[in-house]
Amino acid sequence: MTITQPDLSVFETLESEVRSYCRGWPTVFDRAQGSRMFDEDGHEYLDFFAGAGSLNYGHNNPVLKRALIDYIERDGVTHGLDMSTTAKRAFLETFQNVILRPRDLPYKVMFPGPTGTNAVESALKLARKVKGRESIVSFTNAFHGMSLGSLAVTGNAFKRAGAGIPLVHGTPMPFDNYLDGRTPDFIWFERLLEDSGSGLNQPAAVIVETVQGEGGINVARAEWLRQLADVCKRWDMLLIVDDIQMGCGRTGPFFSFEEAGIVPDIVTVSKSISGYGLPMSLCLFKPELDVWEPGEHNGTFRGNNPAFVTAAAALETYWADGSAMEKQTQARGEQIEQALVAIADENGDAIVEYRGRGLVWGIEFRDKPRAGAIAKRAFELGLLIETSGPESEVVKLLPALTITAEELDEGLRTLARAVRETA
Known part of the structure; x- marks a missing residue:
């Protein structure tokens, strides 16, 4: 692909140096549809990024777009704080009927604000209020957000x-396989809990991602998650699952913890819950934990009614028929895995490991900077991928759940070429 030098002057002059994604993809995007993005010069890019997991149903999904346009055109409420609205009622009823009730999940629903870190902050705050304790246990290489409470349970030194x-x-505490299987699971954690001289204050809660996205696509085994749930129950700690990036079907089931057969006390959801890339987050918790006083945790943008509209439409369209979306995601995941097997075979010792679940996968490279070089070359070839891991050593694949088998194959061929050409 030949890319002319875009005019980035206004971004470089006026926008803060904190911007990051645009540095890896130095073009000016103009429109998008499905799994394709187009820059202002008409160049086409296949998107294996999906808004960092915020666009599980693709860009400008036509069903969701139609619902949103109809709502706006009839002057539906756009901003409503936490007032009761028809849009919120439709979402809550749909969420209960399509997601919670079929899974026998009794959760109360809280709208803590527009972003994932808002949901995490509310979860930590609620856990501390319920248990009357301050300490929270998290895991190595975790990422839970950029506000202070979320950063306190995030592992990345640069972000902290x-x-x-x-x-x-x-x-x-060590995440699953952090010690390469040399130590029994949770032996250190439980030893600290039982020893009054350990210096560990009794935690209010444990927060965990079932698949660590930013941490390098580290996949927790179902048995490890079940053991964690058991530790939390025996030691009177709440279990918080951060499902912000891995929820809404990313790993196959709607919630990423379903495979393990656990029921967390608190679940945080964001990113693709709106389905359309609109800001929205949820904090879900068991009814007995609902000890909030009215207004005790609030925020101006906790009632995004256009997001309620697209969220309800997404649930009705992709999840009301049971397991169809899950089966498709698993089939696409198997397609990715087969391609990664071939890439690993071709590149031998250059690849440490490939790993993933559903439609989130990562390839870890022994030469850590190579992952960034592959992402750069992929962009030049018309494929958007990012890196993750503590040293950005993992190429991360996060395509939309609605991507076609043909589009997925096209992107995987481009990825294989990018790996080959950066050897």
Whole structure:
């Protein structure tokens, strides 16, 4: 692909140096549809990024777009704080009937604000209020958001350093396979809990991602998650599952913890819950944990009614018929895995490991900077992929759940070429 130099002057002059994705993809995007994005010069890109998991149903999904346009055209409420609206009622009823009730999940629903970190902050705050304790346990290589409470349970040193103040009341424990299987699961955690001289304050809760996206596509085994749930139950700690990136069908089932057969006390959901890339997040919790006083946790944008509209449409369209979406995601995941097997065979010792579930996969490279070089070459070839992991050593694949088998094959061929050409 020949790419002319785009005019980036206004971004470079006026926008903060904090911008990041645009540095890896130096073009000006203009429109998008499905799994394709187009820049202002008409160049086409196949999207294996999906808004960092916010666009599970693709760009400008026509069903969701129609629902949104109809709502706006009839002057539906756009901003409503936490007032009762017809859009919120339709979403809550759909969420209960399509998602919660079929899974026998009794959760109350809280709208804590527009972003994932808002949901995490509310979950931590609620856990501390319920248990009357301050300490939260998280895991190595975790990522839970960029606000202070979320950063305190995030592992990445670069992101933590940006806080500028001590990040307290959080204690990291080894994630599944962090010690390469040399130590029995949770032996260190439980030893600290049972020893009054360990220095670990009794935690209010444990927060975990079933698949660590930003941490490098680290996949927790179902048995590990079940053991964690058991530890939490025996030691009177709440279990919080952060399903912000891995929920809404990303790993196959609607919730990523379903495969493990656990029922977390609290679940955070965001990114693709609106289905259309509109800001929206949920904090779900068991009814007995609903100890909030009215207005005790609030925010101006916790009632995004256009997001309620597209969210309800997404649930009705893709999840009301049971397991069809899950089966399609699993089939696409198997397609990716087969391609990664071939890439690994071709590249031998250059690849440490490939891993994933459903439609989230990662390839870890022994030469850590190579992952970034592959992402750069993929962009030049018309494919959008990002990197993850503590040293950006993992090429991360996050295509839309609605991607076709043909589009997926096209992107995987491009990825294989990018790997080959950066050897």
